[in-house]
Amino acid sequence: MTETHTHHHTDEPTGDFSRAAWEERYQSRPAVWSGQPNQPLVDEVEHLSEPGTALEVGCGEGADAVWLAGQGWLVTAVDLSPTALERARIRAEEAAVAHHITFTDEPLEPLIATAGPWNLVTSLYTHPERGGRWLVETLAPAVAPGGMLLVIGHHPTDPHAAEHPQLRDAAFDAAAVADALDRTAWEVSATVRERTTRTADGHERLWRDSVLAARRHG
Numbered sequence: 001m002t003e004t005h006t007h008h009h010t011d012e013p014t015g016d017f018s019r020a021a022w023e024e025r026y027q028s029r030p031a032v033w034s035g036q037p038n039q040p041l042v043d044e045v046e047h048l049s050e051p052g053t054a055l056e057v058g059c060g061e062g063a064d065a066v067w068l069a070g071q072g073w074l075v076t077a078v079d080l081s082p083t084a085l086e087r088a089r090i091r092a093e094e095a096a097v098a099h100h101i102t103f104t105d106e107p108l109e110p111l112i113a114t115a116g117p118w119n120l121v122t123s124l125y126t127h128p129e130r131g132g133r134w135l136v137e138t139l140a141p142a143v144a145p146g147g148m149l150l151v152i153g154h155h156p157t158d159p160h161a162a163e164h165p166q167l168r169d170a171a172f173d174a175a176a177v178a179d180a181l182d183r184t185a186w187e188v189s190a191t192v193r194e195r196t197t198r199t200a201d202g203h204e205r206l207w208r209d210s211v212l213a214a215r216r217h218g
């Protein structure tokens with residue numbers, strides 16, 4: 001994800017990934033993220049043939065949800081933090097796509113049981129308290145036949161994660177969590193991808209992401 005000022009996050013939360021901790025973090029600053037969509041999301045989704053319905057999990061201040069809506073997706077965007085969701089709503093209105101996004105802080109399991117499935121299910125750098133495998137297991141039933149699941153987070157060898165033990169805890173290996181998907185029902189791609197960003201003071205920073213992209217057979 002991209003962070004205000006640095007083009008990427010520099011002050012990750014301190015290992016507490018609870019709703020209260022996220023809410024406190026958002027309340028402590030007028031904006032946490034840059035407002036730009038995550039490039040790995042753009043790279044994966046841009047080439048999909050037709051937009052449909054999308055579930056965006058851990059939407060934060062809404063940059064990815066707004067980008068998806070701008071591409072024609074009808075988006076359900078979920079986050080734990082009411083403050084983040086309020087900012088995301090404002091961003092969507094400013095971008096004139098609010099009518100294409102439903103924002104909610106409903107817990108994932110009941111939401112997915114009642115509102116799904118979606119053609120595209122994405123979750124980028126969500127750092128769920130219960131880990132990457134739980135996230136994949138929870139989101140898999142939300143994907144419609146022929147649909148796509150995209151889960152991206154920090155890889156355990158990400159240099160930034162290595163500096164911050166709490167982020168290392170949130171990191172996951174895409175290939176390992178992909179085991180949660182039944183290969184007779186899914187075509188799975190699990191990769192490690194490197195990208196660089198530039199900090200406000202001009203330094204280049206290397207990131208190593210886990211990218212799980214899986215298509216459910218139609």
Ligand SMILES: C[S@@+](CC[C@H](N)C(=O)[O-])C[C@H]1O[C@@H](n2cnc3c(N)ncnc32)[C@H](O)[C@@H]1O
Nearest residue numbers: 001022058059060078079080081124125126128
């Ligand atoms: C590091 S931020 C990433 C925000 C955004 N995806 C981005 O890349 O800029 C993680 C977000 O996930 C949300 N989150 C964490 N666990 C969640 C869960 N179980 N359900 C919904 N949102 C969650 C947090 O509130 C936070 O806004």
